[in-house]
Structure formats: structure tokens, C-alpha cells
Amino acid sequence: MSNALFQYTLRLADDLLILNHRLSEWCGHGPILEEDIALTNRALDHLGEARNLFTYAGQVEGKNRSEDDLAYLRMERQFTNVKLMEQPNGDYAHTMARSFLFDAYHLPLMQALTKSTDAQLAAIAGKSVKEATYHLRASSEWMIRFGDGTEKSHQRAQAALDNLWTFTGELFENDPVLEEMTKAGIAPDMAAVKAAWSKTVDEVLAEATLKRPADGFMATGGRKGLHSEHMGFILAEMQHVTRAYPGAEW
């Protein structure tokens, strides 16, 4: 039970940490100053939530691992984020489409998690709902602007969706960890989360005049620690200072 809870909490945290890392790559490179700031805020929101989850995961595990230990001292195979989060930023439409697909999943997940039988997860989710609401609003608006904008922006947004769609199946995958958590009332009913996600995606894409890609091959493996070729580079950049100077403080 506590092992499944540890795994489950870690997944929630890993998704946010890796997306945060990708978004923070835009820092100083945003297409316009205002967006640069907005995107950095978004990245920090994800990081803040991830920190709470890592700290809790460490307590659940009971091996005295801190949030930093979990973020900086695990190997690639031990990360359980979905592959969607590690996909490269691409152009701004690609970055926003990736966040939109995640936000549309993250908000209903957090809303449902507030009713978790695990008081700590419910509290962390309660804190996240407000900012997750804002994230979804902002990324939805960008999808609509791009999709219903110029021919070029429409084309890029559609290309981004087509490219990322194969990574959306993993968000709703079932496995023994999730099953155990759902049975215990800790994780919410993912069918309901998926229905909410699907409805948001349909509504926003319709307004954006974008086409929802057909479900085809869906990537898998992230929850088991099997990642795409990008993951190693992300971790190398994220972890190299901690690993080069263990225990450094400043």
C-alpha cells in the first residue's frame, strides 16, 4: 500500500518536474517579454507543486529521501513521468499544445484529487486547483489564437497536435499501482478525468478550428521508467550541478 502510494505520488511529481524543466528552457527566449514572464510563472507553479509532492513521497517512502534527493539523484529508469512531458519545446505552438493537452488533464485530476481519501494529496491538490484553472485558461486561449489565427499559425498548431497526440494515451493508462490507489479511494476514477479531458479538448479545438487527431498508436512506457531519447539530456542538464558538487550549498 505505502509502496503504491509512494509510486503514485512520485508519478504526479515527475510529470510536473519534467514539464517544468521543459518550460523553463524558454526562460529568456520567450517570443515576447510578457510571454517569457508568463511561461516562467507557469514553470514555477509546476515546480512548486512538484516540490510538495516529492516531499510527501519521501515521507511515504520512509527512507529519509528529501525532495532534492528524489529530483536530482534518481536515474532515468527511476523517473515515471509520461513521455508527453519530455517532448522538446519545438515552436511556441508546440510548447502551448503540449501544455494544453496536459492542463486539460491536470485540472480535472486535481479537482478529483481534492476528494482523495489521502488527506495530504487532497490538500496538495486543493492548493493546485486555482493555478491549474489559470493554466488551462491561458493555454486554451493560445490554442484558439493559433488555430483561428493566420494560415501559418493554424498549420503549426495542427502539426503540434498531430505530433503530440500519440503521447496522450499514457495519461490515462491503468496499471497495478493505479488500480490499488483507485480501490483505496486515493486516486480518482480516471475514466471521469478522461471524459473531462476529452470534453475540454473537443470544445477548445472546435473553437480553434483545429482537428482532433484520430487515436492511433499510443506511446507507452514512461510510468515504467522507459523514456524517449530526450529524457537523458534533460536529466543531464537538470542534475549535473548536484552530481558534480554533492551536498553543495550557497
Added chain:
Amino acid sequence: MSENPNNWPLWEIFIQSKRGLDHKHCGSLHAADAEMAIENARDVYTRRQEGSSIWVVKSEHIHASRPEDAESFFDPADDKVYRHPTFYTMPEGAKYI
């Protein structure tokens, strides 16, 4: 700069720090439309709990007095002390004037 059609227009941002207080001008930013201006203002100007409400207005819609009018506009008020309510004796017990 503003002649480039690819540049987003400039917006003036007004933030209300607390309900009941006035909206104060805090700066300007670029945005494609009002909705985006409000969201950008949220991210640029309220990230440290500065705000409870945001107003945005396109900078081009602000009309300002001209610096060269300053003398004729404002200097004549210099010697009109009687316009200040300082010549009344305050009744005792009147707290809020």
C-alpha cells in the same frame, strides 16, 4: 516601433490592490487584445499579490495634457489658498472630515 504591424499594441495597466481602493496605474505592456492584456498583466504585475482587480486600456486611448500647457493649466492655482478647506473651525467631535 509602433508602425510595425507585427508589433502588438501597447496597453496601460491599472491594478486595484484591495477591494474598495482605486485602481492605480502601474505600467504598460504589449498584448494582441484586451483579454491577453489582462492575462499578461496578471503575470507581469500581480505575481507578488499586488492585485485584486485589473483594468487595461489601450495606450492610444489615453489623451494627455501637453507639457507646454502646464504653466497656464496649473500655475494659476498657486495663489488660491482659499480653495483649500482650511479656514473653517472644526466643530469638536467631528472625526471624519
